[in-house]
Amino acid sequence: MRFDTAPVTDHDICVDGYFVEPGKTEATDTYKFWGIRCAVNDSHAILEPRRIDDMRVPGVADPDEVITASATYRSSALIPELSLWPFDDPGAMSYRVAQDTGEVSPPYPISGIEGSPAQDADPTAADVERDAAERRARLVAVQRTLDRRVLALAGGTLSLIGLLAAVVWLATGRVLRPVEAISGEMADITEHDLSRRVPVPRARNEIAELATTVNATLDRLETAIQDNRRFVADASHELRSPIAALRAELEIATAHPGLTDWPSVVDAALADTHRLQHLATDLLLLARLDHPTGHDDTVDLAELVREASARRTRHALTVESPEHPVPVSGRRALLGRLLGNLLDNAERHATTTVTVRLGTENDHAVLEVLDDGPGIPEADRERVFDRFTRLDDARTRDTGGTGLGLPIARRIATNHAGTLHAEGGPGARLVARLPLKPHDQRLYPDVVFR
Structure with missing residues (x-):
């Protein structure tokens, strides 16, 4: 086992020899040492080389006696038990002894460490104590080095966290500055001053999209309040x-x-x-x-047209409707009110004839109500759907209208995912389009009026 990185290491090498007395065996009997020389750490043992014929071993009378010589090497290291808490006292730490055979001793206090100076000569007590102090100093130095590194790492981490916090704070403040401007402007906007708008940042990001959405909402709110x-x-x-x-x-x-x-x-x-x-x-x-509810019923517009037309006797009424059902999703009462308002408007302004057409086109039911009256000027074809609107040439209060029939009809069509528009014709021509029921869209061919 190598201890290249250990702060304190010990290395021992010894050379010894022995011989067996005549009549005895090495395994069971006592054998005699003729000498041992050891070198510890940085010291060295002096072994004088000499010829075998000249070697004399005390206690051996027979020159043919067998002499056995051997050499041993042993190394160990002092391993400190380090602490990651930098404020512990290094003088109170412990250490373990690791042998080159892999054995590790239990922990010992550093204060009880013993010295092992070089053995070129007999060491004095001062030499032993000086070596022990040096060993303790090396182990303490390792702990102090670790403490400095831990403190440096902790300080660097705290500094990095502080730097990141400052960057995040500055970046967040810069990013949220437009939000604060939007919030402040929204707080100043009241129902009496809806013409103000929130500032839109130049950057194309989510906050700019938010400001644009808020302004669009304010536009709709202002329009709704003005209409109200x-x-x-x-x-x-x-x-x-x-x-x-x-x-x-x-x-x-x-x-x-x-x-x-x-x-x-x-x-x-x-x-x-x-x-x-x-x-x-x-x-x-x-x-x-203004607060629509869901439409779960299936209404046959063809049947509705036939029923509504049968009750009209004021003018000649022509009905063009397919024989098969024209199903749409909605509430029968509201769709009947839509058709009734369109017929009331046509009868009010017709000269002699009112025509009702019902067909299908592009997965939609198309309902047309025409009259042979003066018609609606192109410039007023959208204005007639405003509430309480009356055209000078076509409608007056004396005819009995409230000015709400067409606005109500359009709102009903819109609530049923449809549309209602005034289109050109010899007289007035009002066209409503409503989506057919999904599973009934392809059961019958389109019926288109031109």
Whole structure:
């Protein structure tokens, strides 16, 4: 076993010889040493070379007696038991003795270590103590070196952690600075000032996407609040007019009861009451449509068209519908209201004829309601779906409309994952498209109207 890295090592080499007395055996009887010489550590043994014929061994009378000589070598090392805790006292440490045969002794305190000086001459007590002190110093030096390295490693680790913490803090502060700006701006935005927007960082990262999304949300919120305010103002105006007219008629009748045609007053009051009831019903329906629920029913639009058309007698009504079912997902009452509003609008503005067409195209049901009236100008084809919108040439309050029929119809179509648009034609042409039921999309061929 090699002890190249051990702090303290011992090396012993000895040369000895012996002979067996006549009449005795080496295995069972005593044999006599003729001498032993040993060298320890850095000392050396002087063995004088001489010729075999000239060698004389005391106690041997017969020159033919057999003399046996041998040499032995032994090495060991003192192994300190080191501690990773740098604040322990190195003078209180322990050590073990490791032999070159692989044997290791139990731990001994370092204070009890013994010296083993070179044996060129008989060592004195001072030599032994000086060697023991040197051995203790070597073992302590190893522990102190380990302590310095542990402290250096701990200090370097702490310094690295501090550096990383500072870098993370600075980087986090720089990254989150736009978030703080967004948060501050959001805190200053109120319902009375929705025109402000959060700053968008120049860097194209997640925070910039967040700011863009927040601004888009604010845009939608501002639009929704403006629409709500406009709707409230329009609703107030629409409700105020019939209420004011009803109140005026009743006040005049009450002021001149003898001159009042009471049946006419009652009829007028009843008509205004009906108008108020229709308006309130439409407003409540719009409020419910702003919070749609799921649509799990299957509705046959072909059957719905036939049922709604059978109740219409004001104008000549033409229905073009396939014989097979046209199933869509939705609520029957709402889809019936959509078709009814479209028919009410067509009858209100038609001259003589109203046409209803139902077909399928690209996995969608296509419902068209046409009239032969003045039509809708191209510039107003989107505006007619705004709440309380009336076109001067086509619609007036005297026709009985509330200005909510088409907005309600579009909202119903939107809640059913469909669309409703006004398209060009000889008169007004309103087209609703609703997705067919998935498992019924390919059961029947498309029916397209051009």
